[in-house]
Amino acid sequence: MLLDGDAWRSRFERFTVEAWRLETLPQYLMPQEEEEFQAFKAGARIDPHAVSNEYTDRLRRQAAEGRPQGRVHVLTRPLSDYLRFEFSQYYAPHALAGEQIRILDVTDRSNPLEGVQDFWMFDRSEVVLMNYEPDGRQISREVYQGDIAPFIEYQRIAIAESVPFEEYVKGIDA
Numbered sequence: 001m002l003l004d005g006d007a008w009r010s011r012f013e014r015f016t017v018e019a020w021r022l023e024t025l026p027q028y029l030m031p032q033e034e035e036e037f038q039a040f041k042a043g044a045r046i047d048p049h050a051v052s053n054e055y056t057d058r059l060r061r062q063a064a065e066g067r068p069q070g071r072v073h074v075l076t077r078p079l080s081d082y083l084r085f086e087f088s089q090y091y092a093p094h095a096l097a098g099e100q101i102r103i104l105d106v107t108d109r110s111n112p113l114e115g116v117q118d119f120w121m122f123d124r125s126e127v128v129l130m131n132y133e134p135d136g137r138q139i140s141r142e143v144y145q146g147d148i149a150p151f152i153e154y155q156r157i158a159i160a161e162s163v164p165f166e167e168y169v170k171g172i173d174a
Contacts, residue, residue, distance in 0.1 A: 003128060003141040012058065012069075015122040019062075020155055021071035024118050027082030027136040040085045051093035063098030070100035072158035076107045079172070082136070087169060095165050102162035112157050119144070119151060127151045 003011070012019060062069055075083060095101050104113070118130035120141075127144035144151070 001143045003143060008128075008141055011120070011122050011126075011128065015067060017067065017123045018121075019067075019069045019123075020121045021069075022113070022116065022119055022154060022158055023071060023073040024113070024116065025132060025136050026075065026080040028086075028132070028138070029136045030138065033085075036089060037082070037085050040089060041081055046089055046093070048088075048092035048096055051096075056093055056097040059094060059097035059099050068098065068100055070102070072102045072104050072155075072162045074104045074106060074111060074113055074158070077105065087165075091165050092169075101165035102159060103165055103168040104158055104162035105168065112161050113154055116154050119154075121148070121151055121155060124148070124152055124155075 059069060073083075073086075079087070091101050104111075106112075118132065120128045120130065122128070125148065127148050129142045129144050131139040131142060133139060
């Protein structure tokens with residue numbers, strides 16, 4: 001089953017324990033980000049402490065309710081322009097709002113999640129596969145119909161092998 005619109009958004013309202021994401025691409029080309037991405041590349045920056053929007057409000061509410069959202073991004077250095085943008089414009093304010101963001105840098109080591117595609121997992125009971133073109137353009141979101149045990153293991157590995165975002169960016173010009 002493909003997810004879009006309200007069916008997709010409802011996943012973030014109805015989970016009871018945890019929403020968790022694995023990201024594996026060096027860029028995500030989202031049309032709604034294009035103007036902000038171009039401004040970032042031209043030198044525009046935000047104060048992550050000043051960001052307050054629907055997304056950060058939801059992250060704060062969920063964290064206060066004991067329903068955290070987290071993610072691990074698998075990456076290599078040097079960081080792409082998009083990753084620098086994502087770190088600055090999204091990860092920094094989202095971490096301050098309570099999202100548990102971690103980085104798995106595989107620049108100088110083998111990737112323990114080689115070949116695993118992007119996904120969201122809700123309450124360790126539902127997996128949504130995030131389907132992208134090689135350049136990072138989203139194709140679709142698809143509810144996975146098989147055994148989710150491998151995804152629970154991917155999450156365990158990703159968390160065990162990664163470091164908190166705040167630790168990773170110390171000393172990096174993101």
